Amino acid sequence: MTFASTKELARDARRGGYAVPAVNIVDNVSICAAVSAADATGSPIILQTSVKTVRYFGAAVLAAAARAAAASTRVPVALHLDHCPDRDVITEAIRNGWSSVLFDASDLPFEVARAETKAVCAEAHAAGVDVESEIENIVGVEDGVGSDDPDVHFYPDDQLVMVAEETGTDLMAPALGTAHGLYSAAPDLLVDRVQRLVTLTDIPIVLHGGTGLSASEFREFIGAGVSKINISTALKLAYMKTARDHLEQSERTGKWEPVKLFDAIGAAVERTVTDHIWLFESAQRVGVSA
Numbered sequence: 001m002t003f004a005s006t007k008e009l010a011r012d013a014r015r016g017g018y019a020v021p022a023v024n025i026v027d028n029v030s031i032c033a034a035v036s037a038a039d040a041t042g043s044p045i046i047l048q049t050s051v052k053t054v055r056y057f058g059a060a061v062l063a064a065a066a067r068a069a070a071a072s073t074r075v076p077v078a079l080h081l082d083h084c085p086d087r088d089v090i091t092e093a094i095r096n097g098w099s100s101v102l103f104d105a106s107d108l109p110f111e112v113a114r115a116e117t118k119a120v121c122a123e124a125h126a127a128g129v130d131v132e133s134e135i136e137n138i139v140g141v142e143d144g145v146g147s148d149d150p151d152v153h154f155y156p157d158d159q160l161v162m163v164a165e166e167t168g169t170d171l172m173a174p175a176l177g178t179a180h181g182l183y184s185a186a187p188d189l190l191v192d193r194v195q196r197l198v199t200l201t202d203i204p205i206v207l208h209g210g211t212g213l214s215a216s217e218f219r220e221f222i223g224a225g226v227s228k229i230n231i232s233t234a235l236k237l238a239y240m241k242t243a244r245d246h247l248e249q250s251e252r253t254g255k256w257e258p259v260k261l262f263d264a265i266g267a268a269v270e271r272t273v274t275d276h277i278w279l280f281e282s283a284q285r286v287g288v289s290a
């Protein structure tokens with residue numbers, strides 16, 4: 001069972017006027033929940049792993065779990081490495097069959113980011129793996145990677161596109177005013193930037209920091225041309241708050257059954273992924289299992 005190409009899923013979505021949900025999974029429970037949501041709704045799905053999760057389980061274990069889940073459905077499933085500034089982890093993901101990697105060069109000076117992104121594209125493409133590139137800062141620390149300092153690196157649209165085209169980038173993650181984590185103030189969203197970028201390039205555009213945006217904000221971004229949207233915090237909240245509630249119930253009832261805990265967490269994560277599938281209009285795009 002091979003994973004789908006992240007680039008192709010995003011390209012199909014751009015043509016179809018929807019966005020593919022790219023959800024950060026943390027273990028087999030969340031992998032199965034995300035794939036089950038995609039299967040039930042007929043949506044393509046991108047499973048994303050943080051560097052922290054890869055380091056915890058090891059790339060081979062995560063890839064095997066994702067592959068087993070992907071084999072259980074007819075909808076396309078891609079496996080993507082989220083924000084990774086570490087070339088060794090990129091190489092490990094490529095060797096273990098990931099569909100794509102996000103090389104996070106956002107903290108590097110422009111010329112270094114450009115050269116390193118080009119080298120990562122060459123390495124990944126030789127193995128048939130797609131590359132999402134990020135040379136601008138998206139505010140917020142995601143699983144230990146990133147910065148809370150806005151506008152550290154932000155380039156003119158044509159310069160950003162020039163680097164993406166020249167390096168062979170398959171998907172680009174520009175700064176669009178969104179931030180990782182929960183918003184403490186209303187973000188200044190750069191939907192107009194997406195509108196300009198799509199006139200300059202066919203490279204699919206990725207929206208980071210999806211948690212906390214409204215249905216109409218998602219619609220505006222998708223209408224402008226975003227075709228992959230990342231959701232992490234919403235899944236973590238569903239996962240952890242369900243675990244807390246279930247453990248409080250175990251305390252009250254005296255019933256301590258781990259598999260029941262996994263069932264509760266899986267159901268909550270599946271509901272959260274399903275909600276985003278409908279928001280991103282990716283449902284009923286691919287074969288629904290009988």
Ligand code: 13P
Nearest residue numbers: 181208209211230232233
């Ligand atoms: P949120 O945590 O805000 O959903 O952002 C996820 C993300 O962009 C992962 O790269």
